[in-house]
Amino acid sequence: MLRILSWRLFTLVPSIILLSIVVFLALHLIPGDPAVAYLSASQLPITEEAIERVTIELGLDRPVWEQYVSWFSSALTMDFGTSYMTGEPIVEEFLFYFPATVELSVWAFLTVILFVIVLGSASAYFRKTWVDYGSRLFSIVGASLPSFWLGFLLLYVFSMTLGIFPSGNRGTFAHYVLPVLTLAIPYIAIYSRLFRTSLLEVEKLPWMFSARARGLSEKTIWIKFQLRHGVLALLPVLGIVMGYLLAGTFIVENIFSWPGVGRYMMNAIVQRDYPVIQFYILVIACMFLLINLIVDLLQAWLDPRQRHQKDGVKHV
Amino acid sequence: MIKRTYFFVGMSLFFLITACSSGSVKSETNELVIAWPQDIGAMDPRGYGASQMFAQNLIFESLVQYNDEGEIEPLLAEDWEQSEDGRTTTFYLREDVQFSDGSPFNADDVKANFNKVLDNRERHAWLELANQLQEVNVIDEYTVELTLSEAYYPLFEELALVRPFRIAKEVDGQYVGTGVYELQQHDREERAVFSGNEHYWSHSPEVDRLVVQVIPDSESRMMALDNGEIDLVYGNGLLSMDAIQYFEDQEGFEVNQSDPQATRTAVLNTNRGPLEEESVRHALVHSFNTNQVVQDVFYGTEEPATALFGEHVPYMPSVEPFDYDLDYAAQQLEEAGWILNEEGLRVKDQESLSLSYVYDANDAIQRTVGEWLQHGAGQVGIAVQLEGVDNQAYLNAQKSGEFDVIYQETWGAPYDPHAFVSSMRIPAHADYQAQLGLEQKAEIDQMINQVFITTEESKRTDLYEEILQEIHDQAVYLPVSYTSTIAVYHDGISGVEFAPIPYEFQLEKVKKNASDS
Numbered sequence: 001m002l003r004i005l006s007w008r009l010f011t012l013v014p015s016i017i018l019l020s021i022v023v024f025l026a027l028h029l030i031p032g033d034p035a036v037a038y039l040s041a042s043q044l045p046i047t048e049e050a051i052e053r054v055t056i057e058l059g060l061d062r063p064v065w066e067q068y069v070s071w072f073s074s075a076l077t078m079d080f081g082t083s084y085m086t087g088e089p090i091v092e093e094f095l096f097y098f099p100a101t102v103e104l105s106v107w108a109f110l111t112v113i114l115f116v117i118v119l120g121s122a123s124a125y126f127r128k129t130w131v132d133y134g135s136r137l138f139s140i141v142g143a144s145l146p147s148f149w150l151g152f153l154l155l156y157v158f159s160m161t162l163g164i165f166p167s168g169n170r171g172t173f174a175h176y177v178l179p180v181l182t183l184a185i186p187y188i189a190i191y192s193r194l195f196r197t198s199l200l201e202v203e204k205l206p207w208m209f210s211a212r213a214r215g216l217s218e219k220t221i222w223i224k225f226q227l228r229h230g231v232l233a234l235l236p237v238l239g240i241v242m243g244y245l246l247a248g249t250f251i252v253e254n255i256f257s258w259p260g261v262g263r264y265m266m267n268a269i270v271q272r273d274y275p276v277i278q279f280y281i282l283v284i285a286c287m288f289l290l291i292n293l294i295v296d297l298l299q300a301w302l303d304p305r306q307r308h309q310k311d312g313v314k315h316v
Numbered sequence: 317m318i319k320r321t322y323f324f325v326g327m328s329l330f331f332l333i334t335a336c337s338s339g340s341v342k343s344e345t346n347e348l349v350i351a352w353p354q355d356i357g358a359m360d361p362r363g364y365g366a367s368q369m370f371a372q373n374l375i376f377e378s379l380v381q382y383n384d385e386g387e388i389e390p391l392l393a394e395d396w397e398q399s400e401d402g403r404t405t406t407f408y409l410r411e412d413v414q415f416s417d418g419s420p421f422n423a424d425d426v427k428a429n430f431n432k433v434l435d436n437r438e439r440h441a442w443l444e445l446a447n448q449l450q451e452v453n454v455i456d457e458y459t460v461e462l463t464l465s466e467a468y469y470p471l472f473e474e475l476a477l478v479r480p481f482r483i484a485k486e487v488d489g490q491y492v493g494t495g496v497y498e499l500q501q502h503d504r505e506e507r508a509v510f511s512g513n514e515h516y517w518s519h520s521p522e523v524d525r526l527v528v529q530v531i532p533d534s535e536s537r538m539m540a541l542d543n544g545e546i547d548l549v550y551g552n553g554l555l556s557m558d559a560i561q562y563f564e565d566q567e568g569f570e571v572n573q574s575d576p577q578a579t580r581t582a583v584l585n586t587n588r589g590p591l592e593e594e595s596v597r598h599a600l601v602h603s604f605n606t607n608q609v610v611q612d613v614f615y616g617t618e619e620p621a622t623a624l625f626g627e628h629v630p631y632m633p634s635v636e637p638f639d640y641d642l643d644y645a646a647q648q649l650e651e652a653g654w655i656l657n658e659e660g661l662r663v664k665d666q667e668s669l670s671l672s673y674v675y676d677a678n679d680a681i682q683r684t685v686g687e688w689l690q691h692g693a694g695q696v697g698i699a700v701q702l703e704g705v706d707n708q709a710y711l712n713a714q715k716s717g718e719f720d721v722i723y724q725e726t727w728g729a730p731y732d733p734h735a736f737v738s739s740m741r742i743p744a745h746a747d748y749q750a751q752l753g754l755e756q757k758a759e760i761d762q763m764i765n766q767v768f769i770t771t772e773e774s775k776r777t778d779l780y781e782e783i784l785q786e787i788h789d790q791a792v793y794l795p796v797s798y799t800s801t802i803a804v805y806h807d808g809i810s811g812v813e814f815a816p817i818p819y820e821f822q823l824e825k826v827k828k829n830a831s832d833s
Binding site for chain 1: 354357358364365366369438439441442503504505506507529530531532533535536539540542543545706707708711715727731735739742744745819
């Protein structure tokens with residue numbers, strides 16, 4: 001088990017290095033000049049001399065490969081440089097903004113799990129009734145609304161018209177409701193249908209038949225067999241959802257004025273803050289890779305068949 | 317049964333929380349809440365980049381300031397005198413000033429702050445004063461003397477700027493100032509709370525607590541203002557034109573706009589193609605319907621411009637505006653030999669009259685101005701091609717002069733007119749490139765040089781008048797509109813005023829009525 005784990009961690013290294021090169025090159029290819037962005041954010045006159053001075057100050061006058069080598073060698077010592085705009089170390093800034101994003105994503109994640117299981121099993125249990133049709137309608141609408149639109153819609157109804165929830169910023173419990181819902185609704189919409197389908201698929205399997213033959217109560221069958229297998233099918237997908245939630249807070253953080261990394265990244269893109277963008281993409285990529293790893297491990301733990309297979313014992 | 321109890325408890329908890337949270341949405345009466353799209357950044361008087369000028373201005377003061385008429389008046393310096401040659405200026409400081417931590421302010425603070433600017437001269441070189449300033453001497457506790465390398469008349473204008481020549485003191489790694497507010501609390505990327513400086517030497521703010529709420533999205537700002545979380549939205553471009561229109565129609569809101577600040581123009585290149593002819597330039601400026609553009613594009617939130625600078629700008633002579641007159645425009649073209657062909661285009665010597673308009677493709681206003689220019693010019697037979705390019709290419713076109721017409725804004729107070737006119741001599745500016753075709757270009761540059769070193773006020777006025785009149789008569793600039801700062805606020809708010817400089821918000825004068833709660 002440990003051997004597999006360390007091997008998997010080791011294989012991540014070349015992909016991360018390759019990714020950093022691609023991102024570095026891509027950043028220098030997009031139009032727009034960080035020096036100009038810096039000057040205009042500072043309300044300074046954009047003259048040729050000023051651009052030249054800032055370009056040298058930011059070290060952007062050197063050839064791209066030289067910039068990459070110097071970035072890479074300091075990255076090895078965990079020094080990812082300073083932001084062009086604030087001059088602060090990026091790791092520190094990132095760690096400052098990251099907790100707010102994690103907070104938001106974790107709440108959204110829990111909301112997704114709760115509603116997917118409730119909605120999915122309800123529509124499987126009561127299939128072809130109004131519960132099922134209602135949840136299907138919700139899924140179609142929820143999955144097709146773009147999140148910025150959903151966010152504004154929620155804001156318009158609950159904040160502007162009804163005045164129940166504040167329009168943004170952190171603070172009380174009420175501040176969480178709208179951003180968490182905006183983040184969670186699209187995923188609930190998609191995965192509650194998926195969960196329903198996998199529950200129904202389990203029903204057709206032979207051991208369900210034998211469980212019934214053994215005279216187990218429907219309740220036991222539902223909880224111990226059907227639901228457990230359904231959750232198992234959901235697990236790898238949920239891992240990806242967590243990744244998407246962490247990386248997909250851009251729009252929500254902007255609409256609801258949430259002080260997280262999504263907004264930090266958004267500003268960095270507008271201001272062409274190369275080192276910040278570079279660092280963010282690497283962190284998110286590593287996070288996805290790690291989450292995948294964790295999901296694999298969890299799956300092995302929950303499903304004895306897989307665990308034993310990897311240890312070389314075959315079950316028929 | 318148990319399940320049902322859980323469900324019931326859960327639901328009632330949810331409703332309880334929702335009920336508690338409602339009503340807390342509105343702002344408190346004893347504080348003024350404004351919205352700003354980003355964090356105020358580091359409060360360093362010499363900080364650029366993320367540091368927001370309006371916030372720096374709340375905390376730090378300069379030796380002199382602009383008054384409402386755009387003239388220089390005393391602030392931390394009570395009085396001053398200049399030497400004969402204009403190189404040395406002695407400032408007499410106020411003696412009753414304290415920093416917000418209670419420590420006294422004196423000439424040493426001025427020297428320490430200005431020396432920090434000089435230590436990083438490169439960084440502040442965009443401002444000519446940073447290059448001109450040679451020495452700062454403390455004469456006595458409340459007297460300080462500045463020595464420049466030449467007599468540089470915009471000394472006072474540049475001292476008044478928000479950065480870098482403001483006065484601060486470092487206390488425990490934080491800068492404190494002598495300004496009307498002090499920074500009380502700063503939750504990065506969420507809010508900044510300012511409170512009145514209790515050691516302030518002049519009037520305290522009307523509302524003691526000022527909260528700057530960070531709201532990056534303009535639609536969210538609009539909703540926050542609408543439901544009362546925000547009292548006031550103050551600043552340029554913070555709300556969309558549609559949102560401003562909405563609040564104008566909505567009861568319970570005021571929309572207020574400042575006097576004109578900077579000018580939106582289209583620069584005509586006198587050194588390229590058909591625009592080398594003065595009559596073609598005149599035809600173009602007279603075919604542009606400024607009043608209509610202001611109504612349709614800006615919903616009347618900006619004033620139509622009549623010249624490169626409005627009459628509010630110092631030294632700007634009063635000039636004859638270019639009226640919208642298609643007949644006059646057509647007549648100008650006819651007289652210059654541009655004949656209308658059967659496709660409705662002007663032709664001379666088998667050459668058709670066609671111009672390019674270069675603009676930054678990401679800026680919707682620049683494009684709309686181009687469309688109106690195209691429309692007006694089309695009516696008199698001038699074809700205009702719109703060339704939307706990325707920001708970098710737009711700046712390159714300015715530098716190289718590769719444009720017939722290009723969109724440009726003036727810099728606004730306090731840079732207009734002196735810093736703007738000064739840049740007309742520099743080849744990397746669109747203004748220099750566009751004026752190259754003028755017979756009098758060398759003469760104009762000569763006059764600009766004179767303006768900056770003459771010590772006689774009357775002579776300076778004459779020179780400016782001659783320069784600006786000449787440029788106007790030659791129709792180098794097509795004036796579009798004057799930008800202004802917009803404030804939208806609830807009825808309970810009063811005393812909203814505008815300073816002549818866009819980033820000096822006079823928030824200390826804003827009052828909030830208790831009835832608004």
